[in-house]
Amino acid sequence: MSHLTVSNISKQFDKNEVIKNLAFTVEKNEFVSILGPSGSGKSTIFSLIGGILSPDQGTIHLDHQVINGKRGFISYMPQTPSLLPWRTIVENVLLGQELQGKKEKEAALDMIDIAGLTGYENAYPHELSGGMKQRVSFIRALLSPQSIICLDEPFSALDELTRLDMQKWLLSIWEEHRRTILFVTHNIEEALFLSDRIIVLSNKPSQVAAEFHVPFSRPREESLFLEDEFLEWKRKIYYSLRKAQAPCSAAYGLEHSNRDKGNTVSIAARC
Amino acid sequence: MSHLTVSNISKQFDKNEVIKNLAFTVEKNEFVSILGPSGSGKSTIFSLIGGILSPDQGTIHLDHQVINGKRGFISYMPQTPSLLPWRTIVENVLLGQELQGKKEKEAALDMIDIAGLTGYENAYPHELSGGMKQRVSFIRALLSPQSIICLDEPFSALDELTRLDMQKWLLSIWEEHRRTILFVTHNIEEALFLSDRIIVLSNKPSQVAAEFHVPFSRPREESLFLEDEFLEWKRKIYYSLRKAQAPCSAAYGLEHSNRDKGNTVSIAARC
Amino acid sequence: SNSNSASESKEKDKHSLKKVSVVLDWTPNTNHTGLYVAKEKGYFKDEGLDVDIIMPGDAGADQLVASGKSEFGVSYQESITQARIQGVPLVSIAAVIQHNTSGFASPASKNIVSPKDFVGKTYGGWGSPVEKSVISSLMKKENADVNKVSIVNMGDTDFFTAVKRDIDFAWIYYAWTGVEAELRGEKLNMVYLTDYSDKLDYYTPVLATNENMIKENPDTVQAFVKAASKGYEFAIKHPSDAADILIKDMPDLDPNLVKKSQEWLASKYQDDAPRWGEQKQKVWENYASWMFDNGLLEKKLDAKKAFTNKFLPQ
Amino acid sequence: MVKIIAKGWRPLTVLLLLFIVWETVAIKSGVPDWLLPTPTKIFYEGFNGWFNFYPNLLSTIKLSLLGFALGLLIGLLTAILLHLLPFIRESIYPLLIISQNIPIIVLAPLLVIWFGFGLLPKMIVITLVCFFPITVAALDGFKQTSNELKHYMIMAGASNKQLFWKLELPYALPSLFSGLKISATYSVMGAVISEWLGAKEGIGVYMTLASSSFRTDRVFVAIFAIVALSLLFFSIIVLIERWLVRWQLKGAK
Amino acid sequence: MVKIIAKGWRPLTVLLLLFIVWETVAIKSGVPDWLLPTPTKIFYEGFNGWFNFYPNLLSTIKLSLLGFALGLLIGLLTAILLHLLPFIRESIYPLLIISQNIPIIVLAPLLVIWFGFGLLPKMIVITLVCFFPITVAALDGFKQTSNELKHYMIMAGASNKQLFWKLELPYALPSLFSGLKISATYSVMGAVISEWLGAKEGIGVYMTLASSSFRTDRVFVAIFAIVALSLLFFSIIVLIERWLVRWQLKGAK
Ligand SMILES: Nc1ncnc2c1ncn2[C@@H]1O[C@H](COP(=O)(O)OP(=O)(O)OP(=O)(O)O)[C@@H](O)[C@H]1O
Ligand SMILES: Nc1ncnc2c1ncn2[C@@H]1O[C@H](COP(=O)(O)OP(=O)(O)OP(=O)(O)O)[C@@H](O)[C@H]1O
């Protein structure tokens, strides 16, 4: 059985149907990315797995256990940094561990260092820039001990260089310690560079629109970004994303010529 | 005289020197982007222009007026959405205008519609996804009446399709109504696609590391992304960014082969 | 011999002294002098009692005594009358002052010398219907109409403050407030209740206990009253020394006021009665029937049960 | 409304239970009526004596409403003043605390001398009781305003007035309502106390008279009235809070 | 500490000014001493009568500290209980309000009859006065916890206990301190009132004695003592707040 099995779950808020019959699995130690339009329900999926919401229908299994509405099984990085304002950076970083029992201050300090936050160990969150807060939240999730890590757009507030750095760091940690990772991102390259598998969500009510097994071998180097196959895959996923959002783009009435020669395809679609 | 003139300003927090002798200008109706590493002081520059912080040294002119520490001259979109939780989406969108006197509810509803938030006019912020909140904050800034708009990473939480959509919409508004825009982003393509000029900041204490006049004619189409000249520029700016961060990447001790054939260059640098 | 008896009673203390308490009506004043003297001079100890004098504050004496929480208390005939009507088992065991020393006081400048002068004036009271009836009774004697008096509730406000402002006259105990006025050199006119109506010459204050005590521990009651009686007799004979005892126990009181009040009161404790503390059934009946006639009581009082003289020393 | 009624049964049950326990304990243990009457006796007296009691009740309601309104006004104004003029805050705060520590028995004569036995001194007493919790809670509420939102508002050019009305006041509402709840609860007792400054009617007057004539049942009628009034005021504040701060409730779901 | 002393001069100046105004007005307008003594007379009496007054002061300090501590404990426990067990909240809340509306004059005989004249009934009175603002403020504070942070904590597997200790309690601190400030201010008055339940010494006893023997100067000595104590308690709470909630102050800069 898969590590995480999401079987036909549905969720609606009042009359707003957000997820409908969504099903996917994540294997043990697999790195899976979720791509989908803004507002399609990616964060909601995490809330369902994390147990803060219960699906209206369907079940979520972790190993052999149904975890609908059960908490404490995931290491979580929310979309907003969510740092406790009265705790210093170290104390915030240690929070995830603290909730599960043990605290490793040494490891935390090391990680703060690698994330480029040296000197801010004892600063309070309001003294940090947006990207710095995001990195703190990221480290906090990495340090949490659960077997499955859910990251919600962890690098959205970072510049490209810092972002690449973080990605590589994440990869190196993951390749060494092997944990199951579920990763939400808007960046196709990021998803390709990091994941074993990519799940593309459709518009709301969201379902799995497409699924891709990323064929690149590991360990991956940043040179991957430049390989033709990588660009090929990028285009492929881009199209599938576009198709997933299609029903709406028609309604919006924009027509685009498919002059895509390069790696970036420009189609506006909106819901 | 330029519309906005920032002359040799410096700012430090306690012992943390963030900005040192920074100087740049923005012309009337110009679209200027600021690129720089995370934590380099981009948001701080906005705080200084917006008057919530005063520079330790130097002056900021708007037209012929010194606006050090003076408020109310900019339409502002902060890095975090900062919506008032007790106001519905429309009410939040109208807040910027309200502070300056007049309210145009019709225009607000139109914009909410174009931003893909139809049906959420009367929802409260906590009912929105991260990207949706960001769009609300974006519209709020657009609707504020001041002559200069400061946008702090407005599209960071959006998927690529929605992001492109927003970019094009911003361009169309700007081309029609012509206001001065100062735009912080981490995305080089975005900066190139939108701006007249790009300012690259160095690492903290930040100074202008490089400045680029973007030569592409207007109105710009999304096909621009595919032109060779665009890719050329992208690479150029990427290098300059990397150079700006160089003093640190050496310390970090990573060596990268410059095998950049494509559009994405992979260099890790961190501070 | 005094010190001898003191050490003797100390000895007694350890073995057989019975602990009882007496609850005052409010703060200590010259109405209570006899109790303080009896305690200080060892009269209580001589009777085998270890007496605790308690200021009850807001708790009030009557309920504490009635419920048996405290054995003895200081009360008033008015209270005991009303209490008994409601079934509260209080019994008066000695009148502290033989005649009612209360009356309507007013600054001399207001020219209120008899009840008919109340007409057109403002009375400051605490809102009890008794007040209007009393004023009415007095005024009837002089054929004046109580409805021409404006009655204002002045709550907790003290006399001197009240007459500074809207109030013309108020109901006071001369022994305390009247003496204070003398000390301040303020001239007062008094209209005493006793001068106009026999029925209003009731006992105020009195010592009280509850029915249960009388039934179960008559000896204790007897001992208590005996010692208290000795205390008050001392105060009658040696007002100055008695005052000193009260002042010594309660240094926060104003010594001048205590001394002067004590002097004024010394002759009033026993007055025309054969012995200190004596109560007449007539007085109890008179007042109760007056109250009943004025609609202040729901039923008639069984006066015999409300008081007793049997514990007074012969 | 339906929800509120539906929710209302629980506290009512508890009250009912309390009454039943009280009744049985009082009967079993033989506590005499003059010490602690049984609830049935109290309700009986309340019912029978209603026409005597009613004007007193009305008078106290009027007093406490007026006093609470005044306390709210003054409390809020003080808080706003101290918030907007931080340099006088330190100087004035001790005075506020002093105002809470002057015993009524001392204040009363002064108030009477200055203002007579009319409405004014009573208003002053109730206001003194009511304004303080409101001021403290409101001030602390203003102080808690989220920095992020404040940052946006100031950057967007909000004047101090706008900052206050559009951000700090709504943000302080939950905290302010804490203060209002405390004050509303105190307002009725405040009114009763103020009646000791000389009133012709009112629950306070009724109660002291009842107490001095050993009508313990009536004393308890008065207490029940005070409690019922306080509960009513408190509930009204809670209802207004639910309505004004409903965005918070929605978020909490 | 230096900063606090530096800040202390302002309220002190205001107090001094107040005294000067009072003194001159009292002398000019010829208010008699027995109605409103001048501050100099009051200080003179306070100084002269210090040895008589001192034990009373000590006794009241002890009472109010004990009572406040107990009130804090009970107030906090009640709030936590009601917060963690929302289904009993609705049922218990009315009881809390009732507790605030039983007049002391009614409660006093009952308390004395049940518990005698010892420490216990007095503690009960002070605790009744002190716990309510703390409970209300703490409850409202718990309720205000940021949803975003709560969301993270729950997702990260925080148990209810952890959620409470690591998030809700620290988040409620500013609000809780509002309540503490209100309570600390009331605690001294509460102690004074409790002394009316028959105490042998204490500021309350001293004050009633002084008042009944028309020693207005001593009454004011008592009031000054009450006010000074309250200010002291309040300041201590503020200091503790500054120290515990310093992250907020830092953010507000
Ligand atoms: N608490 C809530 N109450 C009501 N509606 C909600 C709530 N949370 C989310 N929604 C709705 O659910 C939908 C999906 O939200 P979600 O946050 O999961 O999107 P997302 O895929 O994470 O988007 P983004 O990329 O913008 O973060 C949205 O339409 C949103 O309005
Ligand atoms: N209120 C503050 N107190 C202390 N230090 C601060 C404060 N605000 C910002 N800083 C410091 O200033 C530096 C620049 O912060 P700023 O928010 O301007 O960065 P940024 O360029 O916007 O970064 P990002 O892209 O991550 O948002 C950081 O080192 C940060 O720690």
Ligand SMILES: [Mg+2]
């Ligand atoms: Mg999301």
Ligand SMILES: [Mg+2]
């Ligand atoms: Mg920033």
